[in-house]
Amino acid sequence: MSRQSGPTIKDVARLADVSIATVSRVINHNGYISPKTNKSVQDAIKQLGYRLPRHLRDQHQTEKRIEVILPSITNPLYAELYEYIEQRMTEENYKAFLHFDKGDEHALDDYVMDIKHGTVAGVIVSSPLKTVGTINYDNLPIITFDRYIDKIPLVKCDNLEGGKKIAEKVLSLGKKKILILSGNRQDFYPLNNRIKGMLSVFNTYNIDVETNYINFVSAPIERRIQITQAITQPKYDAICCTDDITALLVKDWTVKLGYQPLVTGFDGSSFIQNFFPDLITVRQPTEEIAKLLCDLLIEKINHPSHHFEHEYLLPVTLLD
Amino acid sequence: MSRQSGPTIKDVARLADVSIATVSRVINHNGYISPKTNKSVQDAIKQLGYRLPRHLRDQHQTEKRIEVILPSITNPLYAELYEYIEQRMTEENYKAFLHFDKGDEHALDDYVMDIKHGTVAGVIVSSPLKTVGTINYDNLPIITFDRYIDKIPLVKCDNLEGGKKIAEKVLSLGKKKILILSGNRQDFYPLNNRIKGMLSVFNTYNIDVETNYINFVSAPIERRIQITQAITQPKYDAICCTDDITALLVKDWTVKLGYQPLVTGFDGSSFIQNFFPDLITVRQPTEEIAKLLCDLLIEKINHPSHHFEHEYLLPVTLLD
Structure with a gap:
């Protein structure tokens, strides 16, 4: 023995x-x-x-893991979203694991090698993914935040309505010459609806509006150069940015360049509310988004055959 | 068959x-x-x-996991540190997993249930831990960032030198009535050395200096109240904060209260450098800290009997 x-x-x-x-x-x-x-x-x-x-x-191990794929947590929106997801998942006896977005040439396997080994219970993703659908992930519960991927249920805030609220606020302050500045290329999913919302209002009132795009994934110094080029010629009454980080960079540079248009943002994380309380922006309901992402995923894990909507839309709030 | x-x-x-x-x-x-x-x-x-x-x-699974326990990633310092750790560990074929600090009443087990099951290769921790040492973790490689836990090797930036650099800068600008404002209680490890460094310079020149503490873990609104109480009576030439987040809150409130002392910070994350380039602060070398934490941990995993220093000190830079 x-x-x-x-x-x-x-x-x-x-x-x-x-x-x-x-x-x-x-x-x-x-x-x-x-x-x-x-x-x-x-x-x-x-x-x-x-x-x-x-x-x-x-x-x-097998029964507990939830993989979460997000863009950089150096954007406070995603840092806060992840902390809420982690908290909610812990309450529900799952363990969340964080992965960083590697761009749209990457497949789910590149983030989570254990998926093919069957140890992952579910995935929350806010990243473009190349090959969901080409490999058989039919049995893997997935929910996305703000990204269209195949027929996977999508949670997002009402970006269109947020864009409208910003535009109405800008008009109410008497602004007439407006730049919409996007932190990314035109086909970037959620930003597109924010811009559409703004344009729908501005066009109704025949306002002089231009749009411009900077490459958000470039280094900060390059972004500064792009922003400077975008905002100096000609000068605007208001610059409506599609996210808060771009708005902060723009605000900083307009001050340095000696003119002060109204600058607005989008996202309204707690960090922004605490440290830039004067920024006019739209608040995404981060805690509610996290809760809904988690609850839908757990529902999909426990009842895969239940009916799920293709889109779940959460309301936004203007912070002004 | x-x-x-x-x-x-x-x-x-x-x-x-x-x-x-x-x-x-x-x-x-x-x-x-x-x-x-x-x-x-x-x-x-x-x-x-x-x-x-x-x-x-x-x-x-067994050979790959590194657990990382950090305070909230809503502080950009920790968000950036984690992204560097994750990147470095991926290069070295380990997979990093993030856990959030739950306070000093918690033991390692409360973060990582798999530790007792033998599936964890190593731990990087920047959190006070209650019971390392009372359970047998002798075979588990651990490295800490900025926290003294038993005899575990510690990586930190030169907080004392950073405090001195800040104080010298403040004096060079002719400031004479100074408040040192700490984002936490006095016994909070790294901040203590930052304050010591500042005091060593101020005391040499017989400068009128006071110290005060706010509770950093309280809600932002409470912190605002505490900051307001700390800075309004009497007024100061300069307020030297022990971290950038406190400095941002102080800066915001001094403007609102109608006086503008010099406000300095500490940490100098990329986020702060990008969005608050005017803040006088001390840069922790985040990327180098992450690299050293990872390399020491991997060394400890592969060669547990090698000699390790008790402290590894990395140099700081004044950003002014």
Whole structure:
């Protein structure tokens, strides 16, 4: 008979003062266990440093993982969104894992090697993905934020309405010569609707409006140069940016260039509200977006055959 | 004979045009494989949707995980640090996982349930931890950023020198009535040295200096109230904050309160450099810190018996 090197399930049962069958039920998540019993068993496992049998270790990992693919968390919008997702997923006994957007030439596999190995319960993604659909992900629950990918359910804020609210505010302040400045190329999904919303209002009132685009993925110094080129000739009454980060850069540069048009943003993260409370912007309901992304994903994990809408739209608020 | 439901290792070998033994070497990371062969096998695995045998799936997970425990990523310093860590770890074929600091009553187990199950290769932590040392983590490689935990190797920037540089700059601008405002309680490790550095210079020149503390973990609105109380009576020439976020809040409020002392920060993230280029602050070398944290951890994983220093100090730069 070989001697086990570590503590055994018997040791755990003895220390927790329960039967071996009870310990087994706890570590197998099998049958009802009172919170008190669960706690004493978990405490005993910890105190003894008891290692679960390998097949259970696998199971514990397998049932818990949610992969979250986001653009850079150096944008406070995504940092805050991720913290809310992580919090919500923890409440629901899932563990969230963060991956960074690598651009639209990448497939889901490039982010999560474990997907093909079957250890991932679900995915929340806000990144263009090349090959969802070409590999068989039919059984993998996915929800997207702000990105159209095949027929995957999409959560987003009402970008169109947000654009309208900004334009109405700008008009109410008497601005007449307007630049819409986008932090990315024209076909970038959510920004497009923000611009459409703005234009629908400006065009109704026959306002003099131009649009321009800067490459948001370029380095900050290049962005500064692009912004400077976009805003200096001619001068505008108002510059409506499609995101707050672009608005901050524009605001900084207009001051340096010696003229001060009205500059508006979009996103309204808590960081922006705290440190730039004077910026006119549209607030995306970040906490509600995170909650809906998580709840839909969990619904899809537990009831894959339920009906899901293609789009879930959350309301926006003008911050002025 | 039972028929396999999915593609087999034979199918992979056929598609990649290599032998079964070669496919086996690739998926077992066993023996030399040319990059070209590795790629064609990986491509074949992807294309066919081949699932690794369970024991290999486990192994793939087991050898890869690095847990990173940080305060909120809504502070751009930590967002940037994490992105650098993630990037570096990916280059080194580890996968980083992010956890959020839950305060000093928490133990390592509360962040990473898999630690006791032996699936974690190492930990980078910038959080106070309650019980490292009381449970047996002797075999788990850990490196900390900016936090003293037992005898675990510590990486930090030269906070003392940073404090001195700030104080010298403030004096060179002729400021004489100074408040040092800390974003946390006095015993908060790294801030303490920043304050010490400032005081060592101010005291040398017999400058009128006071210190005050606000509770950084409180809600932004409470912090505003605390800041307002701290800075209004009496008025100062200069307010030296121990971090940039506090400096931004102070700057915002001094403007609103109608007086404009010099306000300095500490951390100098890229975000601050881009959007608040006028803030006098000290730059922590975030990329170098991330690289050193990763390299030391990997060294500790591969050579646990090597000698490690207790502290690794990286130089700071004054941004003015």
